[in-house]
Amino acid sequence: MNTIAADRRAERTYSTTQRADRLEARAGALLSDCRRAFHAFGELDELAENLRILSLNAELAAGRAGDKGRAVRALTQYTRELVNRLAQIQGEMNGLRTQTYALSSNILLGLLRLHLFERAADLVNDGSHPPSAMRNVNRAFAETMTAMVDTLDSMAVAVEDLARRAHGVEEVVSQSDSIATNIAIEAAAAGVHEKEFRTVSDTMRRYVDDLRKMIDEASECVRRAFEKAESLRRIGLDSLLGISHHQLTR
């Protein structure tokens, strides 16, 4: 009898520990990818400011060039619109970061509670406790897991939002690249102002390259985070399915 109880306990300890560990490892990786994505975007405001200053200087140069600077002036105004768009994305990203970190702390707290309920379930599942004890722990575990799945749903939405912002920055990068190309073309026909416009165009390309690196790194983190959020949600749902109606009511 004791051997059977011990076997059951060992079996349960194995399965629950595996479930909690799987959740915990993936949650840790998800939060780490989110942190990396936000970190990658950390220099976005500085780059946007540099781009804004560059567009102001380019506009001054275009003014000095008179008619030959007319097209460049239009391009710099367009650049400033892109800078405003970047500032808007940056503001949205700050809100998203606060939301993501709040969700992360809920996930960590939920994991701690799941671990403790699992430990309690392992101790109660020894054949000597009344069935109501196991039923109560299972119900508490299921409620906590349901809340966890809800949080993971919100996390997945937050990661999708982050992906949308990253895509927004990508568009800005692509348009800035086109502007830099057009300024270079205008420079070729600007005579004595060529050097000045070419400097603007080269500097802009450098900023575009920096933005592109930032986007590549962040997008990769966002992609991984999204996959992990989805996989975590599936594990959570599987766990809930694993706690059968019978276990909650018997």
Next chain:
Amino acid sequence: MKCETLFRSGDHRWLVFGQDPDRPANVIDTNQYVICNGANAMMLDPGGLEVFPPMMASLTHEVALEEIRAIFLSHQDPDIGSSLPLWRRICPPDVKIYLSTLWSGFLSHFDRGAQFTTIPDEGMEVLLGSDLRLRFIPAHYLHSSGNFNVYDPAARILFSGDLGAALIPESARTGTMFVTDFNAHIPFMDGFHRRWMGSTRARDAWLAAVSKLDIDILAPQHGLLFQGDDVKRFLDWLAGLDIGSGVAAMQR
């Protein structure tokens, strides 16, 4: 986790849980108490998060979770009630949580969903079931500024929280829940009381109040329980103790 019945008269029981052999060494040992009156139970200081799994397992051998009507928290420390959100998940949804009025906003850091029934500074009396009267006795500043004991006049047991607490090294444990040699026990509680208890005025006021009670068992939240003559020995020892030793460190 060990469980002992401290008192039994009909369906009125006092249970103590503690001395968990699987407790990690760095987690301070705590005693959890449960008072039962028929199908109504009150947990006193249910413990910290780490204690929850073994406590839950041990408790459900003795008491059905559906019978827990109330949880009493003597003060705000994590070893007292950081497990509260877990207990609330498995106890009936209308479980009452008693706590000093000072601490409800602070305890919400552990459990923002908890609704507290706050205890006024002067204490209060509550009914467990239809006929068991329990008294929440103020023990402020000993050590917490909003601190209560629980007295059961029928069982003549005083749950004294950190008063009477002792930190007993593994090597000195004999397996008993009670003090068997008061003088030998003093070193395990001396440093704790000198440093944790800060107010002589509060100590004297508490001693004056508690001395009027009939106490067979004085049950602290850490260490061994006092029974019989050891209760008076403890009160006399505490009356003569130089407390507030932390002040010396500030005067250097």
